[in-house]
Amino acid sequence: MPLGLYISVPFCRTKCSYCNFASDVFSRAIFQRYIDRVCSDLARSAEITEQIGAVFERAVDSVYLGGGTPTVLHIAELVRLFVTISQNFVVPPGAEITVECAPGTLTPAILDLFQRQGINRVSFGVQSFVDQESRSVGRLHTRVTVLDDIARLRAAGIENINVDLIAGLPHQTVDSWNTSISQVIDSGVPHVSIYMLEVDEDSRLGRELIAGGTRYHAHFVPDEDLIADLYEIACARLDSAGVHQYEISNFARKGYASRHNLKYWTRQPYLGFGVDAHSMLPTKVGIEAQNRPLPLSFREDFSVCVRTDFLGNHVESDHRIPAPKGLCENSCPGGTKPPEFSREAATECSPGRKPWVKVENEQAPKGRKNSSHALSKGRSVIARHVSAGWMSKSEVSPGGTTEFSRTLFSPRGICFANSSPMGSTEAIRFSTPDSLDKFLSGDRIQRIPISPAAALEESFFLGLRLNRGVDLSQLTASFGSHAVAAFSPAISDFVRQGLLERDGETIHLTSRGRLLSNEVFATFLSSVASQNIAP
Incomplete structure (x- = not known):
């Protein structure tokens, strides 16, 4: 099965207050050293995969440059990344190639590079079309900048555009949120991602909210109930406009769902490079098990x-x-x-x-x-x-x-039995250090073998993120009827609570279930709760 490639670029022009990713503002002097390391890992990908104990595949049908802000790199550094990918992997015409951009970084030189390297999808971290909200969290662009960048992408022949929006930014109200939703609909972009503000210790705004302080405009953040209302407003309005929800946070016009991100949710193989990059590859035993009937x-x-x-x-x-x-x-x-x-x-x-x-x-x-x-x-x-x-x-x-x-x-x-239909290890997840210093100093990759039990739990947890849900008959074919049946009481309970719906052999989250999805997912992660299974 073809891989998805993910390249992490952890560099930003400014660190947004809500951001909990492994990205920051660094001196340009370190860019070249970082690209050297990433390109070295790309060239050694077969060797690294063998050391990990996974199966390597050179065929690739999606490439994703994420961040951070990849477009802060020099043109020569971006070119080197794409050349190294083409030298070590087979990327056919028609593969989905995505680059994340911060509005305002789309220079003429970057646009020219996109055309020459075959980039056919761009994801903009807009977060809000209301300038006051953008400024409050450290974004450097304006609404006009975003609309101009979208127009220039289309003029360059790139129609597959995503816009990220966040529900829960400081100063956000129902009226201002509706302004952002109206603007993204009117822009005609075929893909929209709607995220609810995450409050945790990994971001400055999150820490301030937890502490009950007022820095970073924390006292102007909407309460949880209003944030949930904003999310539901977005779901309804985007659906009415033909931008249909296909995953908890993702909405697309027909034919524009993110092929790369679907790999994560459907447990297809992907390989990540750079700081805090995650990978999941099958083992030889796991592949052999998929090709033989269940005993x-x-x-x-x-x-x-x-x-x-x-x-x-x-x-x-x-x-x-x-x-x-x-x-x-x-x-x-x-x-x-x-x-x-x-x-x-x-x-x-x-x-x-x-x-x-x-x-x-x-x-x-x-x-x-x-x-x-x-x-x-x-x-x-x-x-x-x-x-x-x-x-x-x-x-x-x-x-x-x-x-x-x-x-x-x-x-x-x-x-966990060695003679299970899927073998003792179905796949391997591994990740690079989440610190730039540790990554550049060569800290070891963290390796997590995925047993069939963990794979089954992941299949529930990740599959339920998708609106189409989980096909229990397919899980039964892969893992056995009794393994799947062990989750029947939990499924029935969530159906009674109105968090899940069951249609024959398919289960999926309800609208309410999507708002309370963490409660549902925890049930299906009993033995892998401590593992990081998503990038």
Whole structure:
């Protein structure tokens, strides 16, 4: 599958007060050193990918220069980036090539470069068409500047233009917001991104709001309820104008959805270069798994059964727990398997029988029946694995002289098995340092292996960002019915709360769900909450 390439350019003319990205104002003296490092990494991309343990692909169908403000670079530096990309990757005609621009940096030389290098999409960080709001957060442009830049892009033959707007800027009101929305609609740009102001410790304005101060016009920031109202106004007005929402923050006319950003939300491979650049690439095992049918044992039976008589003093002479073949034999989180599971597997079973995994260390104390102690030990093992998340108990139903304790392997238990349909590692995410100094000094890349369990959770979390939602039947084909079914109670609960809608095998966020999306996403990120999975 072709890659998306992302190049981070962390340099700005000024640092906006709301910005929480790894960008800042730096001396031009450091630009050349930075471009040297990025181009070196581009040239070594196959080697770096191999070291990471991922699969390298030279075919590329989207390139994205983001920032920061890439257009503050010298023309020669931008040319060098594009030449290095073309020397190391195959970028066919028709690939989407995006450059982020700050209004007012689109010089004639930059426009000429765009035409020569085949740039066919430009994203403007406008944030507001109201000059007072722009000035309050440190933007250097005016409304007139933005409209002039859009006109000059069109004159140069570049029609695929995005405009970013932020709901929640200081001094913003319903009237001023409607002015910005009217202006972006009237401009005719085919793509609009609407972001709600983020309040966190990573921006100056965020820190001031948290502290309750007044610097950076913090006391003029709208409250949360008004910000939510502004977002809903934008959704309704853009939709009426034919700019339809396709993702929580993104709206496009037909045929103009961002192909590069869709890679993030649909878990397609992408490779990032520069400061705080994120990548996700498949492993060889993950690719092979995608090309083979899901084994029957993973489609149907994940049950384990412990059997004893009414008094609990008899168990089958060879105490066993059925499980998918090879479950937890080798690679589990941290490189270890759940304790007390042996490597006994389906090879010992007669044809047609379900595979088994033995419980180890079940020898009875001297003078006691082995079978009785085995039962106690088996129950103890199951209880510990339920507690640790390797299994999830679904029912206990006594009947006659026998008691059956039926347990389903949880998504974590299923997907971390080395013989899971997707292998022990489905993909690898990795990222560069988020500090320019650390990046230039060669700090190590942070590597995060993605197990099939984490991949399933990501598929929910990222897929639900899209208005089209998540196709449960597709997830079932990739991860198994029981792994997906483990999320059914949460899905049903969110449907009852009006945060999700279900249409057959498809689930998607409601309008209210998009406003409260973090609450929904947290449910699907139980085992990967500490990982950074989006760039």
